[in-house]
Amino acid sequence: MKRLLSFIITVLVLTGVMAFTTPGLLDRVRLGLDLKGGFEILYHAEPMETGGTLTRASLQKTAESLEKRANALGTSEPEVTTEGTDRIRLKIAGVTDEAEVRKKMKEPAVLTFRSAAEGDATGVYSKIELVGSDFVENAAEVQRNNLNQPEISITVKDKKKFAEITERLLGKELAIYLDDQLLGSPPTVRAVLTDGKASISGNYTIDEARALADTINLGALPLKLTEKYSQSVGATLGKQSLDQTIKAGLVGSLIILIFMMAMYRLPGVLASFALILHTWLLILVFVIADFTLTLPGIAAFILGIGMAVDANIITNERIREEMRSGKSILSSVKAGNKTSFRTVMDANVTTIIVAAVMFAFGTGAVKGFALILIVEIVLSIVTNLYFAHWLLTVLVKAGTLKKPKQFGVKESDIRAL
Secondary structure, three states: OOHHHHHHHHHHHHHHHHHHHHHHHHHHHOOOHHOOOEEEEEEEEEEOOOOOOOHHHHHHHHHHHHHHHHHOOOOOOEEEEEEOOOEEEEEEEEOOOOOHHHHHHHHOOOOEEEOOOOOOOOOOOOOOEEEEEEEEEEEEEEEEEEOOEEEEEEEOOHHHHHHHHHHOOOOOOOOOEEEOOOOOOOOOOOOOOOOOOEEEOOOOOOHHHHHHHHHHHHHHHHHEEEEEEEEEEEEEHHHHHHHHHHHHHHHHHHHHHHHHHHHHHHHHHHHHHHHHHHHHHHHHHHHOOOEEEOOHHHHHHHHHHHHHHHHHHHHHHHHHHHOOOOOOOHHHHHHHHHHHHHHHHHHHHHHHHHHHHHHOOOOOHHHHHHHHHHHHHHHHHHHHHHHHHHHHHHHOOOOOOHHHHHHHHOHHHHOOO
């Protein structure tokens, strides 16, 4: 009686939680560009100045700058990736003004050192003293001063210009800007610097100092971006894709559940419940981990469901084979679960290995597909192996499943030992 009561409570609680939370979870799933609609641009990057060099670090920093600009536009979670040695791909979902995106994204990152001009209010720095190209490329680096505090050493190209600026601004602040954003607290000029070298210190953490040094190095080698390819994904197209996919998924899932219940009777009902729990847990992971749902992700989702169905079919067929050999219900369930567990785990582990390789060496959509597939398989092991096996064993030990026909096995098929 206790086993049956634990079974009923478990099923009712899980059913209630899933029914209550599913609508809210679905609303919180973040949709990707191909479902929500938006804009995608592929840029070719090259040095702003003739003869300049394009490094991997400068390409990555430019990509980070693009991501910050895209966030400033108020769009949802932009996806910015580098490709090869000189390309950057930008994907922004929910774009309404493509012209504004093109204009804002294409501008190179502008690093400036500014002082307060006559008439500027407190905290305003409008006079540009130095720009990124005034600095020696990759010269900014983080060091520690005598007090073991981080500071950034920099080197400029024109020593005379720098000496004039530091002499004029002695005791005054020289603010650092990237585009129109002030970076940290403005440092104060404390000496006239004639050798073209200076140190920037302040209340920086080591990470903040490194970030500022990287920004200065990026500004010293600004990149020019040329649009090579772009496409607009309409929100209507994305919504149609999502609606059609959901409809097809619901119809396919319903057919699978009916098949499971018709073929395997009550164990098929338990397997169907485990599949529903598996799907709900995957949606929960999407929301908690803030995954973006894309069409490749949906493909991985469907593939994972298919593998979960295979796991249940293999388990139930093994149990039925044991029953046909003449074993008792409990012995058949134990033996079937044991033999099917090894088979299903072998298949799942090999698939995880392949998906892990895809994730390690793939890019963009391939990584997303692989990650979701791995999550799917892990959830399938938890729900369709351990949990489904536990539900079935509880009912058998509680005496609810006592006859082979409840498993879809005919008495005439059972062989005497």
